[in-house]
Amino acid sequence: MTAARWQAAWTVLVFLFILTPIASLVVFSFNADRFPSLPWGGFSLKWYVAIFQDDSVRAGFWRSLRVSAIVSVLATFIGFATAYTDYRYNFRGKLPYLAIAALPPTVPVLILGLGMLSFFSMVNLVGTLSAVIAGHVVICAPFAMALIRMRLADMSPDIEPAAWNLGASRWATMWSITIPWCMPAILAGLAITAAVSFDEFMVAWFVSGLEETLPVRILALLQGQVSPRINAIGSLVFFISITLVAIAQVITPRQAR
């Protein structure tokens, strides 16, 4: 075989290794049998029906959806504001400011979760959805910032001054020039941060208390029993996340202008 073929074979192997568990999860979520084993026990939607009838799963699902919706808006707003201050202003301590803004994803989530637990208990927020939301905003904002910063880097430094020069105040310029220019990155930021928040487990597990989000609920289910319902939930979570990521991928601004 030629080198190119070896490369192709190797690539296929790697993707199989990554995707097989996910594929089997999806496949067995439609299996009528109780246990995920071959032979295939026939097609069934009963596990999906079961999770929709399980109040705790339904509640977790809606909580996760609400949290990710709010988080995506807050995190993208903060990400935009951070990226814009970096673009427009020069100030002392700009480098540490940016480093701190980009820091959260580099901290192990376990440490982050513990830190938030101890902080939120001091301010009496533990066990509330607000705590989960605040935690997720911290984790998600840097992703939105990175996307929007990339977009702003492509904006000519003369564009905003040109708008001011034509009589547009800073505020009018922000709305009529800067935000429209950043819109692809803002939409991509909304999608990515929603995806990250939707399947984030560790922070939610530490601070959610009884307000379980879907990933936390899944773990609780797993601890009690191994049920094919897990496969059904897993498939749903996977498709929601992958859809959001795909949306982000499609609208992420390219180099081309």
Place this chain on the structure above:
Amino acid sequence: MAKPILTLHALEKQFGSDTALHPTTLTVEKGEFLAMMGPSGCGKSTTLRMIAGLEAPSAGQIRHWDRDITNLPPWERDMPMVWQSYALFPFMTVRQNVEFGLKQKRRHALPDRRRKAGEWLERLDIAAMADRRVNQLSGGQRQRVALARALALEPEILLLDEPLSALDAHLRLQMQAELKRLHGELGITFLYVTHSQSEAFAMADRVAILNQGHLQQIGSAREVYRAPANRFVAEFVGASTIITGTGGPDHRVETAVGTFTAKAGHPPQPGQLATVLIPSNAVTLSATETGAENAVTATFLTEEFTGSFVTLYLLLADQTQMKVQLQQSELDRITLIPGDTVHAHWPAEAAYVLKEG
């Protein structure tokens, strides 16, 4: 004299420890075409940006008529600018770009805005591409959109920051003519920043020459050309050969390549340093010695053709380069090969002595 439309009073700009503009005072008359020129980093663009309100002066004052606008934000100044980079709004159509300024003013209703933008699109010959996105346009077309966008506001003062330097030579000449025509038709005051003296001299009523943050000279092209204020201006304009020497009696200057009589400009002071400018178009060349006064012997280096003129470069005995401009037809008289010896002379009335000190 009429009241100036724009006054810069002891205007100054520092960036940290660097001085971009030393205290500078100048006035601009209503309706004039003033070009500010100088090499890059001379402070011309900084000055324009301060006038537009995009840079805050470190000291000094800017007045529009009698109104102090030094601290006014840019959107309240009504002095639209044409940018070297065009700075068009990339996600808008040509028409939306031209309407942008009118939209901000709010005193224009939509139909009024449409009509006005339409007029300017028409006037600058870009109406056919009104609904195209600006990134589909060529450089020359973009520059027209930028001009229309600024002029649609019908300002009293138009600021232009090297608007033609991104265009190729042919288009540049065409736009030069168009800018000059527009200036004549509209009666608007043009403040034009450029590093190109040919642009400045071709269009401006007056030119202001800056160097390293100092205003060197301000005056008509003719004044600057004929009577440069100092050595920098003379070198920047580049129309003369510069020879330094010591002043003597009766307009005489002693130099390393001979003693000359220089009757124009400031009379040389005996015993003092004297800088003589010999206009390149005042020099006569001959193959043999003529015995004329103000003559030098030189080595022919090279020639450059520009239109109907030819510029010859000669080397004098003290390694000074001499520039001689002749009509093509005059060149037929004398055949030169690089390395040839040639004799040059010029009338005493043409040699100009700079003011020293």
